[in-house]
Amino acid sequence: MRLSPVLASLANVFKIPLSKSTITPTTGTRSFSTTNALLKRKGNAPRGDRRVTLIRYFLWHPLTPRPLRFSRTRFLRHWTIHRAWQLFQAQQRRAHQLELQRQWQAMQGACEELRVGAGDGGKLFRKSMNKKGIFRDLFPIEYGRMQTEAPSREGWNHEWKRMEKK
Amino acid sequence: MAHCERAAKPLLQCLQKSYTKGLPGLQVQATRAFQTTAIAREEAQTETKSQPFHKSPDPALVSSPRLERRLLRQGISPIGSRRRRAALETSPNIPFEQLPYQCFQEARNILQADREEKLKDIVTIREKIARLEAVPTEQAGGLQVKNSKLVAMNLHLDHLKVLADVNDPLVKKKFEDGQGDMSKPIYRYLADKKWREYRRKILVQRITQMKVIPDVLPHCDPVVDTKLYFGRTATQPGEFVNSRVSATTPKLDVQLFERGEKLVTIAVVDSDIPNVEKDGFDYRTHYLAVNVPISATSTKVDLSKLSSESQVVLPWMAPTAQKGSPYHRLSVFIMEQKDAKPLNVADIKAKETDRSKTLRTLQARYHLKAIGAHLFRTQWDETMEEVMRENGYSDVDMELRRKRVEPLPYKRRNPSTFR
Numbered sequence: 001m002r003l004s005p006v007l008a009s010l011a012n013v014f015k016i017p018l019s020k021s022t023i024t025p026t027t028g029t030r031s032f033s034t035t036n037a038l039l040k041r042k043g044n045a046p047r048g049d050r051r052v053t054l055i056r057y058f059l060w061h062p063l064t065p066r067p068l069r070f071s072r073t074r075f076l077r078h079w080t081i082h083r084a085w086q087l088f089q090a091q092q093r094r095a096h097q098l099e100l101q102r103q104w105q106a107m108q109g110a111c112e113e114l115r116v117g118a119g120d121g122g123k124l125f126r127k128s129m130n131k132k133g134i135f136r137d138l139f140p141i142e143y144g145r146m147q148t149e150a151p152s153r154e155g156w157n158h159e160w161k162r163m164e165k166k
Numbered sequence: 167m168a169h170c171e172r173a174a175k176p177l178l179q180c181l182q183k184s185y186t187k188g189l190p191g192l193q194v195q196a197t198r199a200f201q202t203t204a205i206a207r208e209e210a211q212t213e214t215k216s217q218p219f220h221k222s223p224d225p226a227l228v229s230s231p232r233l234e235r236r237l238l239r240q241g242i243s244p245i246g247s248r249r250r251r252a253a254l255e256t257s258p259n260i261p262f263e264q265l266p267y268q269c270f271q272e273a274r275n276i277l278q279a280d281r282e283e284k285l286k287d288i289v290t291i292r293e294k295i296a297r298l299e300a301v302p303t304e305q306a307g308g309l310q311v312k313n314s315k316l317v318a319m320n321l322h323l324d325h326l327k328v329l330a331d332v333n334d335p336l337v338k339k340k341f342e343d344g345q346g347d348m349s350k351p352i353y354r355y356l357a358d359k360k361w362r363e364y365r366r367k368i369l370v371q372r373i374t375q376m377k378v379i380p381d382v383l384p385h386c387d388p389v390v391d392t393k394l395y396f397g398r399t400a401t402q403p404g405e406f407v408n409s410r411v412s413a414t415t416p417k418l419d420v421q422l423f424e425r426g427e428k429l430v431t432i433a434v435v436d437s438d439i440p441n442v443e444k445d446g447f448d449y450r451t452h453y454l455a456v457n458v459p460i461s462a463t464s465t466k467v468d469l470s471k472l473s474s475e476s477q478v479v480l481p482w483m484a485p486t487a488q489k490g491s492p493y494h495r496l497s498v499f500i501m502e503q504k505d506a507k508p509l510n511v512a513d514i515k516a517k518e519t520d521r522s523k524t525l526r527t528l529q530a531r532y533h534l535k536a537i538g539a540h541l542f543r544t545q546w547d548e549t550m551e552e553v554m555r556e557n558g559y560s561d562v563d564m565e566l567r568r569k570r571v572e573p574l575p576y577k578r579r580n581p582s583t584f585r
Contacts, residue, residue, distance in 0.1 A: 076335045083333045
């Protein structure tokens with residue numbers, strides 16, 4: 001009884017007993033090899049990781065520029081400039097921080113003066129600290145409208161009026 | 167270096183002007199006028215001016231094979247490669263910090279200004295420290311307050327000293343060439359950083375993975391760089407050392423990264439001596455020396471050259487491993503003595519005659535603190551038998567075997583859950 005391979009595999013799945021000659025492969029050499037038959041065929045041999053192949057391709061491509069190499073003194077000069085730039089930026093950051101701190105402290109001093117030195121029992125200070133009527137839950141104003149890909153054609157909506165509060 | 171910079175400043179300005187004019191000939195002249203540092207070379211040049219170059223060639227500049235041969239016949243070997251010499255011959259040879267690159271010079275100006283500022287800070291904090299020291303303790307708010315203030319200020323001072331020099335390219339270059347002067351804080355700082363980047367990590371990994379740390383001492387935070395040499399070859403931490411090699415007394419290179427001198431105790435301990443009776447392992451001290459002075463500049467300690475009267479308590483004993491025993495870990499510990507005070511050697515010699523005492527006992531008894539560690543291993547090899555016989559060990563012919571563990575009787579696995 002010879003069946004087509006499809007039928008044979010189906011018979012195998014459904015455990016239908018067949019004569020032994022149909023299931024076992026006919027060629028003797030194949031049973032010794034552990035290589036998958038599809039892989040063994042020419043052109044289908046395993047080529048390793050595709051990503052590694054690509055990296056190798058682009059890394060050794062003649063159009064890839066060579067790595068940056070400096071001579072000893074050139075590197076030292078580069079390092080000097082780099083350190084100076086870092087130092088300069090750090091100085092700028094520090095100056096900015098100090099300026100902000102100064103401003104904040106000046107503001108706080110003024111408030112304290114208002115609270116203590118105005119002579120009205122701190123009424124003015126309390127008034128000034130009152131946040132009523134100030135838009136408080138802040139979010140970026142551009143999120144207050146529908147986001148678009150490009151600015152609108154007329155650019156400004158002159159007819160817009162603030163909503164009346166009821 | 168400072169005075170030569172000051173001298174070169176007008177020259178530099180002249181050079182920059184010549185740059186703007188764009189006269190290459192003038193520029194070359196200006197750069198030629200620059201050679202202020204290489205005094206020795208200039209002298210050599212004045213000599214060559216009186217004599218043509220081919221009569222008395224300069225070993226740093228000669229590049230033609232014929233002149234090289236003539237120099238070699240005179241017994242002077244040319245300096246550097248021929249390529250380098252040929253390049254030097256045509257280069258104006260400007261010192262590094264005066265190289266005429268605008269961005270580089272601007273960067274140097276910024277770094278210099280920062281350094282001046284740091285130096286000013288150092289002066290002020292020194293004055294502060296002096297003022298605080300002059301104040302009597304009661305006015306300063308008690309001894310503890312005063313001391314903590316002083317310690318904090320001294321730490322800040324050390325930090326400033328490092329910061330003043332850390333951006334100097336020449337310091338970096340010198341350190342990379344291995345010419346750093348370890349008596350200066352900046353080079354100590356750089357060396358410490360380099361050590362902590364790789365070598366210390368390896369060391370700590372080895373001594374923790376091989377369980378030296380809980381086995382020999384409960385805790386060790388290495389702060390000194392320790393290298394171990396048998397003969398002239400350095401041993402990596404945890405390496406297997408041939409028994410013939412380790413029969414000789416090793417040398418140590420203990421690099422301290424702090425100022426001042428320390429007195430240390432050096433101990434080499436084998437923590438894997440098999441003990442058949444108790445079915446466990448014993449300790450053996452292979453070497454013990456006390457009162458060894460180390461500092462940042464004097465790092466070499468030759469364990470065989472320490473004085474046997476005033477330093478060595480237990481002389482070197484060749485490490486051994488019996489056949490069949492697992493490898494032996496020999497750990498070297500550098501331990502700081504309290505307050506850098508010398509220990510009384512005669513007392514210790516009288517007391518510590520027993521080599522099987524643990525290091526923990528010693529540490530507790532003499533108030534030692536482990537500041538450095540190293541580790542090597544030994545196992546049975548071809549020369550071990552000879553070494554053991556030479557050093558008078560007993561049981562050389564004995565081989566240790568693992569006891570065969572009898573397998574448990576077969577039990578049919580048929581509990582109720584299987585049914």
